[in-house]
Amino acid sequence: TLVMLPWTTIGVLLLVMAGTCQSHRLGSCEDRRMHGQQHQKHKAAETADWSERPHFRFQMPDLGADSLPDHPRLRVRDEKELVTILNYTGNIKDAAKLVDDLYARADKMMKEPPAVRPPPGPSGVLSTVRTVLDRVYTMALLFRLTNNCNSTWYYRGWAELETAAKWSDWNPEHFLDVGEMTHAIAIGYDWFYQGLNDTQREFLEDAIVEKGFKPAMKAFKERAFWTYYDSNWNNVCNGGLIVGSLALLDNKRYSGIAAEMMNMSIHAMANSMASYGPLGAWPEGPGYWQYATDYTRYAISSLVTTLGSDQGLGEFVGFAQTADFDIQMQATSLIKFNWADDRVASHPGDTAVAFYLASHYDRPEAAYLQREKLKNTSSSVNDIIDYTPIGTAADLEKLPLCMLYQHRNVFVTRASWTDRSAAFLGLKGGNVSYHHSHMDLGSFVLELGGVRWAIDLGSDSYALPEYFGSKRFTYYRLRNAGHNTLTFDDENQGHEASAKIAHVTGDPTQGEAVVDLTAAYGPSKLDSVTRTFQYELMKNTVTVVDHMVYGKSQAKTVTWALHTKAHAVIVGDAAELAQDGKKARVALTSDAECAGVEIAVNPVDLQPPQYSTEGIFKITFTAPANTCRRLSVQISLVS
DSSP: OOOOOOHHHHHHHHHHHGGGOOOOOOSOTTTOSOOGGGHHHHHHHHTSOTTSOOOOOOOOOOOOTTOSOOSSOSSOOOHHHHHHHHHHHHHOHHHHHHHHHHHHHHHHHHTSOOOOOOOSOTTHHHHHHHHHHHHHHHHHHHHHHTTTOOHHHHHHHHHHHHHHHTSSOOOTTSTHHHHHHHHHHHHHHHHTGGGOOHHHHHHHHHHHIIIIIHHHHHHHHTTOGGGTOOSHHHHHHHHHHHHHHHHTTTOTTTHHHHHHHHHHHHHHHHHHHGGGTTTSOOTTOHHHHHHHHHHHHHHHHHHHHHHSSOTTGGGSTTGGGHHHHHHHTBOTTSOBOOOSSOOOOOSOOOOTHHHHHHHHTTOHHHHHHHHHHHTSSOOOHHHHHTOOOOOOHHHHTTSOSEEEETTTTEEEEESOSSOTTSOEEEEEOEETTSTTOOSOTTOEEEEETTEEEEOOOOOOOTTSTTTTTTTGGGSGGGSGGGTTSEEETTOOOOTTOEEEEEEEEEOSSEEEEEEEOGGGSOTTTEEEEEEEEEEEGGGTEEEEEEEEEEOSSOOSEEEEEEEESSEEEEETTEEEEEETTEEEEEEEOTTOEEOSOEEEEEEOOOOTTSOOOTTOEEEEEEEEGGGEEEEEEEEEEOO
16 A cells, blocks of 8 residues: 655655657638538538527536446546557657657656745746646656556655645635646546545545635635636636546545536536637637637546536537637748737747547647647647547648638638748737737738748736736737837727728738728727738738828827848838848838838837847838828748
């Protein structure tokens, strides 16, 4: 029988043992949004009234004696599934790399002490909770992969679990922390279950209930926003609670509260699942798509392995297609179009949930693309848990080259799915008032020749004062001045501003997309503003044409902006850019109706505690508003 040992007792033992870890795409983008048999179904979904949430019915299943599978049962129930994972590693090179990475991470973790609760602070606890989660998954997976007989992984995993369960609380003031920690302790409890003794099991059960369920039920009673609001907080908090509930659903002491918690969280999560409709696009951007969808996957997969079905959560319109939203947001370089509060894009990102979506929702292209990204980025434990070898480049090429997410007012188009030097354009309208949104209406990113010339600066530090409050739109990265769009008189777009993509015409590689920006700016200064993107991707050229009709209180200046990591200099009446051995040009076109234009190139110099902008330049064209009614700027690849 394994006994409970403090970390100080087993630390030396673990450090010693650590060393043992070893082309039908022609036609308009609006007409070719989907492919295959799903096309007509989702065309109909596109026209549905999404102001109404679909009616969701969930009935607690009959939980009679011995009706639930034994532990471990969360996410991966059958040990044969883990054997399949090992079979992949023996036959498939990229799968073997994932396991090698797992052992390398485990080696490092073995030399680190368990995570202690940090003092309260902005996101400070959450980052530590995620460290606990990663360590628990890593050690528990290795424990299961070695058929529960390698005590190395057990002892280090237990040390992490014991320390985390002893925290005074899991920071219910920032409930994401509770959701993720409940998930971590539940996975450790379930996956290590066969190695734990009764005292250890009861210790973890108590922690899940006292520090997870009871604070959650208090939050439900007080109508905390994540209990009903359709944002990533809903999916994460309730997803973690669902996983915790399933771990204790047949527990002799806590089955009642676990069932109550599951019932509440499933109903709450349904509110957020509707946000995937109609075509899978997530309103908070690609970064928070991944966070929300990760926890949706944790909940759904655990429901299936424990109760035999996802209880209806996976049936919401759009969720089966949401993998393609993530794919469409990846440029041909595999760097994402990072709108809203998302990290600045500089390299391919790991989207481990892609493997799960690929195998469970018939999206083989998602698995193929994830394997491509993993060639140039680090893997995670979830890449192994959900790994699948399905999908080829041919599956990816079946997707449309362009995609208009009308419900989110986001449009992307590209010249190729497999040519990494092919052109890519991503642009957006949207709504500034939605959670995590920026004043980025009319902004865009652009890749030509495999180089990203127009970038989105991404989110800033959440620790900045009032980042999600009264000072949010005083920070440069969040203002329209910090995006590749228009600014009038150095003023912000409206706090309730919105912009629609009015129409898209032409072919994926040659056409135009029009964004109506009229509602983005103050009505007293502008009667109408439209931005038209004229793209010729095979020629590596995009022209941005802005039409302004001024109001009674006319704006004094108009500024066009583009942010870039390229080295930029002014040559004549244009800006010349150089990056990664390629050159591009940004210049006014001859048909612009704009007098007195001044071109400038300046470094973006944000001071701490804002994130660094070292190496980023801003190209601007500024003109007196009364002389500028048609501003036309062309961006083209020179060599």
